[in-house]
Amino acid sequence: MSITTLKYTFSGHESFQCRYLWLKKGYDFIKNGGSFTKEDAVVELGVGKNMVGSIRYWMKAFDLLDSNDKLTQLGIKLLDDEGYDPYLENIASLWLLHFHLVTKGHASIYSLIFNELRREKIEFTKDSFLGFIKRLSEQTGTAINPNTVETDFGVFQKMYLRSESKDLDESFAGILTEIDLLRHKIVYTEIIENNKKKENKQEFYVIENTERTTLPSAIVLYGILQQSGTDISLNFNSLEQDPNQVGTVFALNRTGLLTKIEEIVSENSNVVFSDQAGIRELQFKNDSKPDPFQILDEYYGH
Structure with a gap:
């Protein structure tokens, strides 16, 4: 489905960009039983009413909170005190x-x-x-x-x-x-x-589009797995150019994407890159694909 067929949502952030401490603040608030819709949210979060709405908006925009204001798997794994990186230092x-x-x-x-x-x-x-x-x-x-x-x-x-x-x-x-x-x-x-x-x-x-040297190949593999569904073989051109694929989302040039894929292949024994008759594909061996969060667990040492 084309991106242009989706429903558009603008505003909701109350004109505030997301700030570094907001996501952890919002995570702890929800984990401890808080509700963004209750009047005490202003006191508990220590921010103004509009900022309360903005924190809620950004947590949903970053897929850390679902439509029912429940913490997502990503939110828990990333922002919990024992999570990957609760203060976003990496x-x-x-x-x-x-x-x-x-x-x-x-x-x-x-x-x-x-x-x-x-x-x-x-x-x-x-x-x-x-x-x-x-x-x-x-x-x-x-x-x-x-x-x-x-x-x-x-x-x-x-x-x-x-x-x-x-x-x-x-x-x-x-x-x-x-x-x-x-x-x-x-x-x-x-x-x-x-x-x-x-x-x-x-x-x-x-x-x-550049080589994105600060972008870890593990995050690229995670993105590939999140967007690939059940496919075992993934066309390189699609990874490079299609909407919501890693080349597009991360603004990677061809050299950069190839470098990331080479790193992925060298670090993951069940992943191969095939280049035959002009057809380049990233393939998972034995019809086996790792869970995306398994890749993050290994990267962050969990």
């Missing part, structure tokens, strides 16, 4: 969260940007993104509020873009800035307006 955990943010689709903007917009252009502006959403709305007959989408774009920017300001409090930084997926550049051009020359400033955002 960059692998940020890549893991990014993968779920895009593929879960709870927050539509992330799926649309990584799976769809980048197919049209590696570089984009806020206006070109809004134009993309407008076309999507017209094609699907879906009513989308442009002001809401513009707010979403601002939150997306804060989530991924490293701030150049040294004065910014790290606790306010977006949670995914460290994985360095989004770059920013400003281009100045001269335009004529009312017969006068005027300097025009355009801000471009860039998500370039």
